[in-house]
Amino acid sequence: MKALTFLARRFVAGETAESAVEVGKALKAKGIDATFDLLGEDVLDREAARRSAEANKALLRLVPEGVERNISIKLSMMGFAISEDFCLELTSSILAEAKKVKGFVRLDMEGSKHTEGTIRAFHTLRKDFDNVGIVLQAYLHRTEDDVKEAVKRGDRVRICKGAYKEPATIAFQSMDEIRANYMKCASLLLTKGNYPAIATHDEGLVQKVLAFVAKEKVAASKYEFQMLYGLRPARWEELVAAGHNMRVYVPYGTHWFPYFSRRLRERKENIFFVLRSLVGG
Numbered sequence: 001m002k003a004l005t006f007l008a009r010r011f012v013a014g015e016t017a018e019s020a021v022e023v024g025k026a027l028k029a030k031g032i033d034a035t036f037d038l039l040g041e042d043v044l045d046r047e048a049a050r051r052s053a054e055a056n057k058a059l060l061r062l063v064p065e066g067v068e069r070n071i072s073i074k075l076s077m078m079g080f081a082i083s084e085d086f087c088l089e090l091t092s093s094i095l096a097e098a099k100k101v102k103g104f105v106r107l108d109m110e111g112s113k114h115t116e117g118t119i120r121a122f123h124t125l126r127k128d129f130d131n132v133g134i135v136l137q138a139y140l141h142r143t144e145d146d147v148k149e150a151v152k153r154g155d156r157v158r159i160c161k162g163a164y165k166e167p168a169t170i171a172f173q174s175m176d177e178i179r180a181n182y183m184k185c186a187s188l189l190l191t192k193g194n195y196p197a198i199a200t201h202d203e204g205l206v207q208k209v210l211a212f213v214a215k216e217k218v219a220a221s222k223y224e225f226q227m228l229y230g231l232r233p234a235r236w237e238e239l240v241a242a243g244h245n246m247r248v249y250v251p252y253g254t255h256w257f258p259y260f261s262r263r264l265r266e267r268k269e270n271i272f273f274v275l276r277s278l279v280g281g
């Protein structure tokens with residue numbers, strides 16, 4: 001277990017809010033913004049959900065002036081499975097706290113059993129708050145329509161491929177199809193959307209997006225790139241040096257196992273990293 005904790009450190013900033021803030025400060029010194037993610041999901045106990053909400057508010061207060069107060073949360077951690085109203089109440093309280101510190105809250109997108117509910121809750125929250133954004137996943141067939149709707153509504157979207165295992169009835173399975181849909185959605189967001197976040201480590205997609213914004217003359221202030229803590233740090237700095245906005249997703253906390261497993265499942269290089277470390281390489 002100790003070895004695993006050590007290995008997870010490549011992808012997780014640390015167990016405490018303070019460790020996440022330290023990473024945020026170090027990133028900011030390099031011109032890179034952060035979005036902080038208190039790890040945890042599928043909370044079925046009201047007290048635990050309340051504690052998570054309070055911990056998110058505490059983080060928002062802890063981030064010092066000069067570092068953006070930007071967090072990512074999962075609605076399943078805010079008790080969505082217990083009651084949608086309860087979850088909305090907790091999430092609204094986080095958004096209100098974020099508003100006080102000019103902060104922004106991104107609702108991460110989870111597995112497909114949560115897609116409809118997350119979008120519904122997002123629309124409800126948007127009636128009262130403008131400091132909230134959503135994530136859409138390019139592997140889902142429905143996402144092109146969701147992107148069009150988000151563009152119409154002026155919603156802020158992070159577009160990613162999607163990290164969960166989904167059936168062929170609802171999701172593209174081949175990487176070529178997922179990449180093609182990613183570019184279709186990203187193009188719409190870049191030309192008509194509200195400050196989209198282009199979340200990917202895929203160099204092919206990064207290159208396509210760079211070529212697209214150059215061709216369509218999309219100003220660099222109109223979008224940002226996002227990558228995960230621990231993945232492609234040299235590329236973060238290159239993109240900043242080339243004049244692009246860059247944000248790194250900084251997970252912290254003790255409930256790192258599901259997040260860590262998704263990172264391992266995603267790419268064989270991540271598994272090689274773990275194996276290399278285990279054999280002392």
Ligand SMILES: Cc1cc2nc3c(=O)[nH]c(=O)nc-3n(C[C@H](O)[C@H](O)[C@H](O)COP(=O)(O)OP(=O)(O)OC[C@H]3O[C@@H](n4cnc5c(N)ncnc54)[C@H](O)[C@@H]3O)c2cc1C
Nearest residue numbers: 108109135160161162163199200201202203226227228249
């Ligand atoms: C900021 C952020 C937030 C996210 N939020 C969510 C969310 O809310 N919900 C969700 O479901 N998923 C989320 N994800 C995860 C996402 O959906 C993908 O599962 C994850 O990013 C892996 O896909 P990828 O596009 O990054 O590239 P991958 O599929 O991991 O990589 C594809 C290809 O990219 C190239 N590549 C990758 N790394 C390198 C490298 N170091 N050098 C050169 N080429 C490289 C390689 O050709 C590789 O085969 C998020 C991802 C990011 C970055």
